[in-house]
Amino acid sequence: MQTPRRAMRMEAGEAAPPAGAGGRTAGGWGKWVRLNVGGTVFLTTRQTLCREQKSFLSRLCQGEELQSDRDETGAYLIDRDPTYFGPILNFLRHGKLVLDKDMAEEGVLEEAEFYNIGPLIRIIKDRMEEKDYTVTQVPPKHVYRVLQCQEEELTQMVSTMSDGWRFEQLVNIGSSYTYGSEDQAEFLCVVSKELHSSPHGLSSESSRKTKLLQARGTRM
Numbered sequence: 001m002q003t004p005r006r007a008m009r010m011e012a013g014e015a016a017p018p019a020g021a022g023g024r025t026a027g028g029w030g031k032w033v034r035l036n037v038g039g040t041v042f043l044t045t046r047q048t049l050c051r052e053q054k055s056f057l058s059r060l061c062q063g064e065e066l067q068s069d070r071d072e073t074g075a076y077l078i079d080r081d082p083t084y085f086g087p088i089l090n091f092l093r094h095g096k097l098v099l100d101k102d103m104a105e106e107g108v109l110e111e112a113e114f115y116n117i118g119p120l121i122r123i124i125k126d127r128m129e130e131k132d133y134t135v136t137q138v139p140p141k142h143v144y145r146v147l148q149c150q151e152e153e154l155t156q157m158v159s160t161m162s163d164g165w166r167f168e169q170l171v172n173i174g175s176s177y178t179y180g181s182e183d184q185a186e187f188l189c190v191v192s193k194e195l196h197s198s199p200h201g202l203s204s205e206s207s208r209k210t211k212l213l214q215a216r217g218t219r220m
Contacts, residue, residue: 031045031046031047032044032045032046033045033046033049033061033076034073034074034075034076035057035075035076035078035085036070036071036073036075036076036077036078037078037080037081037082037085038078038079038080038081038082038085039082040082040085041073041075042082042085042086042089044089044092044093046061048089048092048093049061049092050062051092052092052116052117052118052119054116054118055115055116055117056114056115056116057092057115057117060076080111080114081107081111083103083107084103084107084108084110084111085111087099087103087108088108088111088112088115088117088120091117091120092117095119097120097123097124097127105124105127105128106128108120108124109121109124109125109128112124140194140195141194141195142192142193142194142195143192143193143195144168144190144191144192145165145190145191145192145193146188146189146190147188147189147190147191148173148186148187148188148189149186149187149189150184150185150186150187151184151185151186151187152184154187154189157189164193164194165191165192165193166191166192166193167189167190167191168190168191168192169188169189169190170187170188170189170190171187171188171189171190172185172186172187173186173187173188174186
């Protein structure tokens with residue numbers, strides 16, 4: 001029979017355990033625990049595995065009645081993918097999620113859910129949601145309006161620019177004459193606004209000032 005690969009992961013500063021460690025010793029439960037995950041042997045401490053009290057690993061090393069056989073060295077046999085177990089074990093060691101650039105977060109999430117490690121599950125889901133949001137973001141679009149107004153209306157026009165609209169260009173198109181009044185210079189005012197889009201469509205344009213600008217644009 002082929003001997004399983006031994007990927008020994010030891011806690012920093014700890015002395016190596018004696019051969020055959022992994023279960024009960026003569027004095028009770030040993031400090032070190034061997035886990036044979038899908039043919040790869042991981043070595044860690046009972047304290048690390050018990051860090052998340054409700055997890056499968058914590059219940060396993062505390063001696064609860066779980067369906068887990070042992071190999072010839074006494075290591076617990078766990079029929080899961082060892083590729084994703086490394087990040088899970090390291091999370092229990094130092095509380096941080098560290099992944100190789102080619103490792104799929106979905107695979108680690110699947111294993112974290114199997115081992116019932118709540119904090120790790122939340123971290124991975126938050127990361128995945130953040131990535132999804134970044135991918136689905138749409139570059140902002142610029143909307144332009146051309147407004148026609150008389151010289152005396154310019155001041156009022158300026159007061160409507162505080163809702164994200166800004167002047168782009170002011171064009172003098174001459175003057176207009178109304179019976180009984182003086183000539184009034186007329187202008188075309190080009191304004192623009194940046195709209196941030198979402199995956200479900202453009203952002204809402206329901207403010208009072210925006211409606212006022214749109215209404216004035218119909219005077220052309």
